Amino acid sequence: MKAEQRGNASVSLQNPTLFNNTLHSPLSGALNGCLGSLDGACLEKLLLHCASALETNDVTLAQQVMWVLNNVASSVGDPNQRLASWFLRALISRASRVCPTAMNFNGSSTIQRRLMSVTELAGYVDLIPWHRFGFCASNSAILNAIQGFPRVHILDFSISHCMQWPTLIDTLAKRPEGPPSLRITVPSSRPPVPPLLNVSTEEVGLRLGNFAKFRDVPFEFRVFDNSSSPSTLGEVAKCKESPSFHFESLLAHLNPSTLNLRDDEALVINCQHWLRYLSDEQNGSPHGASLRDTFLDIIKGLNPQIIVVVDEDSDLSASSLTSRITTCFNYLWIPFDALETFLPKESCQRMECESDIGHKIENIISFEGFQRIERLESGIKLCQRMTNSGWVSIPFCEETVKEVKDLLDEHASGWGMKKEEDMLVLTWKGHNSVFATAWIPNGLED
Structure with missing residues (x-):
């Protein structure tokens, strides 16, 4: 493999005989068998060997395995190679912090991501149905829940900068009895994860307002931050994006007064x-509950007409590094494989999308404690959590199922959808990727 085809984070090894030493180590059979192989299972095995070495502070073995990985992983190779290159980068990042004086590296492990324009964000969302699946399923469930209501207030928690709402606004404009008055409230800051946008939340709200006006939908967009009551678009200076995000502070402001809820x-x-x-750790919140459970309890207390929850269908909350690598490697193979079906290997758009996934991998693999913010749980575990928190699931109607299927017809043939109890699940070649659920507070169904 040519040097220029390797990932940006490469291991610098001073000992020219290290390769021979590697082949004579106790892992020689496994490692030798992987040289020249592009098999995903073999790459996963190498990653696990490296993780195990880091967990036991075996710096020499970690360097050896990284050397091998650096020669079989590639940022412009096949999906398994490209995925492995990001895992290698994450392991290098972890190693450089755990034992900085013992490890030598070329390149930076910090992933830099440029800011997108609104137009670029729209293209990003349309690339694969990772986000659009959730938009479609959620909007359909929301429309069913608000039938007959003249005024609707959406409290929006998402990482996609309100890209979900133009479609909903367009549908509301066509409602036979006329569109309702629509109000959308968003927090002023969001988790510091891709996609990142080069305009403020307020600017996004202005654009939504212009679109709603064009479609004759009465519309209001409000932003609330952690230190003041919700601000209108005219108070931009009082409500700036925060570079960091603290859920503890956010939870304190989720009340009818701050959110300006109306009967x-x-x-x-x-x-x-x-x-x-x-965080799912049971500390730092009242009665020993996790922040996740506390959030759900607070939201339930607001007595919503419906809550829709969409997320990636994988369990990446394990404390063991090797467990996280196994689950993460087999799960995040999905978008890498899907992108392979329609974008060239050296496509800039493809590389940027993969770098966003790399951001996730780095956080899952490189960090522990409060610095690891990616703590996915599976759809099944989420449903159990919601039930335990006093929510009742709402099944998606056949019309919603049809709308989602029509959406998937616009994408590659590998995408599919299945129903698991009351969940809708997006699949790639039969593998679960994203789930969508809808809920109401226990008792509201009466």
């Missing part, structure tokens, strides 16, 4: 790829 509105809670950023 004559149907309240909708929208959680798109959001819950995983709330």
